[in-house]
Amino acid sequence: EPEVTQTPSHQVTQMGQEVILRCVPISNHLYFYWYRQILGQKVEFLVSFYNNEISEKSEIFDDQFSVERPDGSNFTLKIRSTKLEDSAMYFCASRAYLAGGRNEQFFGPGTRLTVL
Amino acid sequence: EDQVTQSPEALRLQEGESSxxxxxxxxxxxxxxxxxxxxxxxxxxxLFTLYSAGEEKEKERLKATLTKKESFLHITAPKPEDSATYLCAVQAGGAGGTSYGKLTxxxxxILTVHP
Structure with a gap:
């Protein structure tokens, strides 16, 4: 069964460093998302991406964040200058085309980001 | 602003005790x-998607229902392997009906099922 994959599973970085989190969405999906979950808190939406551009973003997704689909399979989240409060689980999700179809998003296993 | 509230925060059941x-x-x-x-x-x-009030979906020991204000996840005769956190999320229609799928x-x- 197709699934969303994410690498690395755990990333440890120093405050102020740049990190890139990588995701391979399900192959025939067209909508891509990043969410994060701070330990003990809700899963929070960060950004949605469709047709090679950001379609929606939250207030959390400020100028230090960026997303990219560099090729036909990968989807990345870059945090330019990490802060302690960026420590969280980051989940990638993907969804098939909407019209008349199913709306459900399928999530990857997550990347645990620890900022020291 | 879209809001979702789940209750209870934690639930402990004995194996076979429906809730x-x-x-x-x-x-x-x-x-x-x-x-x-x-x-x-x-x-x-x-697990499930529900689109309109009155809709129901079932999968093994789980059944989800939807009204205009709330949804229920019924667990019948749970087993220890059903222990997990169960998350509810909504997708709004957005302005002009446009939605790119943001989930709230x-x-x-947190469900714990004891043998």
Missing amino acids: SLNCSYTVSGLRGLFWYRQDPGKGPEF FGQGT
């Missing part, structure tokens, strides 16, 4: 309500 989890929501035009299961340290695993999650119900 229900609640998800109350306020959203500007519901496009879909989703139930996910999340195991510790893992990503949310899709509740805080989850």
